[in-house]
Each structure stands twice: as structure tokens, then as C-alpha cells.
Amino acid sequence: MKRLTLADTAAAIVSLLILTAAAWIATYGPETPIPVHFDAAGQANRYGSRYELAATLAGLAALNLLVAWMTGRQAATVADPVRRKGLRSGQWLSIIIMGAVAVFIGWASLGPAAASGVSHPGGSMAFLAFILLITGATLGRVSPNPFIGVKTPWTYKSRLAWDRSNRLAGRLMFWLGAVGLIASPFIVQPAGLIGLIAAVLIAAVWSGFESWRVWRTDPDRQPF
The missing domain is CATH 1.10.132 (Topoisomerase I; Chain A, domain 4)
Incomplete structure (x- = not known):
């Protein structure tokens, strides 16, 4: 047990x-x-x-x-x-x-x-930024699992792809969260909230591309 x-x-x-x-x-x-x-x-x-x-x-x-x-x-x-x-x-x-x-x-x-x-959208932006900051500070240390992290077909076939894509996603989310928290009281809304969401989507696509790039060059990758 x-x-x-x-x-x-x-x-x-x-x-x-x-x-x-x-x-x-x-x-x-x-x-x-x-x-x-x-x-x-x-x-x-x-x-x-x-x-x-x-x-x-x-x-x-x-x-x-x-x-x-x-x-x-x-x-x-x-x-x-x-x-x-x-x-x-x-x-x-x-x-x-x-x-x-x-x-x-x-x-x-x-x-x-x-x-x-x-x-007020500033509160929503600050909350999202806080979540990004916490996630970014931890994501690079998370081991492969079914729930948390960059989950693409390539991260399931290469541990190196998992590690590098999640480290990249963690860094991007951490800095987006830090900037978002600092800017949320001052930036014009809802442009600030929309911009932060758009940046998160770009970071997600970038991290997914990184998982494919690393898998493609990993000599220990598993084939599909």
C-alpha cells in the first residue's frame, strides 16, 4: 500500500x-x-x-x-x-x-x-501572471506524467525532448508571469490581458516545436 x-x-x-x-x-x-x-x-x-x-x-x-x-x-x-x-x-x-x-x-x-x-481585467491578468510565474518556476523539474507539462507526441517518444521542451516552456512562462505581474496595475486593459494570453499561446507553440526539433535529433528517440 x-x-x-x-x-x-x-x-x-x-x-x-x-x-x-x-x-x-x-x-x-x-x-x-x-x-x-x-x-x-x-x-x-x-x-x-x-x-x-x-x-x-x-x-x-x-x-x-x-x-x-x-x-x-x-x-x-x-x-x-x-x-x-x-x-x-x-x-x-x-x-x-x-x-x-x-x-x-x-x-x-x-x-x-x-x-x-x-x-477588472487587471485582476484577471495578475492572477494569470501569478499562475504562469509559479508554473514556470517548477515546470522544468517535472518528470514525464500524463497531466502536467508539454505533452506532444514527441515528448512521449524522447525523454530529452520532454526535458528540453519543458525547460523552455518553464522559462517562457516564468518571465511572462513576472512581466505580467509588474505590468498588470499599469497597462491598458483589456489589451494587457489579451496580450498576455496571446503570448502564452505563442510560448505553447514554441515549446511544442522545440519538442519536435529535439526528438528529431535525439539518437535515443523512440520511433512512431
Whole structure:
């Protein structure tokens, strides 16, 4: 039987907190419609009930447990300590992101936007930049897994392609996150948020291309 680690325990606690928040919202949340989706300018363009928000958070809690459990189980079966450490890094990254996303969803629907129907894009940009910063600082150390990282056909066929493409993606995301956090209070919105999203898409394409380039020249690659 797999022994529970600190990361496993943290995943359970974070999921329990999210589920508790979901239960509270379903029981005591606003009975009037609340904003559940926003356009790029921060204007609410869809409203839902407290039960929809609670169900979204409950699903996020379940997803957090699933990803953490499967990643932790994979780490427990790996003999290589370096790869095991990399899988644990991925597990922690997943927990942090899931927890942060849950907080952001709750704040976006129940915070100031609940009354005004407007969420400032600068806050969304700052949140996205924070996620990029945390992801970028960790991604280069994450070992191959089914959930987190640059997952292309070539990274599954070459460990070198996985390592190099994820290191590149990590560096790009880290610096995009750092610049985004600094710029979010000052840059004109929603241009800043849209620009950051576009930069993330470019970084993703670049990292995917890097995985193909490295796989093509890797003498130890697996053929298709």
C-alpha cells in the first residue's frame, strides 16, 4: 500500500477546503443570479445560480484529488529518485494551481463583480501572471506524467525532448508571469490581458516545436 506523503495530505486538505466552500455556497450563497462568466473586458456575459458555482468548485476539488492521487501513485512506483522527485514537483504544482483557481473563481463570482457585474481585467491578468510565474518556476523539474507539462507526441517518444521542451516552456512562462505581474496595475486593459494570453499561446507553440526539433535529433528517440 502506498504510504501517504506530505503532498498527498496537502491535496486532501485543499480538496476538503474547496468542498467545504462549495457546500457553504450551495447552502448560504446568494439566491439571486451571480456572474459565472466574463468577457475580455471584464463584463459579465453569463449569470448562474449558487448551485452552479458550488458544482463547479466541487468538480475542481474532485479533479484536484484525482490528479494528485494518480501523480502520487506514479511517483511511488518509480525507482529513480530524480524522476520521483520530479513527479512530486508536478503533484505540488497541480495542488497550488487548483487551489488558486478555486479562490479566483469564488472571488470573481462573489466579490465586487457580484453586485456590479464587472470584474477588472487587471485582476484577471495578475492572477494569470501569478499562475504562469509559479508554473514556470517548477515546470522544468517535472518528470514525464500524463497531466502536467508539454505533452506532444514527441515528448512521449524522447525523454530529452520532454526535458528540453519543458525547460523552455518553464522559462517562457516564468518571465511572462513576472512581466505580467509588474505590468498588470499599469497597462491598458483589456489589451494587457489579451496580450498576455496571446503570448502564452505563442510560448505553447514554441515549446511544442522545440519538442519536435529535439526528438528529431535525439539518437535515443523512440520511433512512431
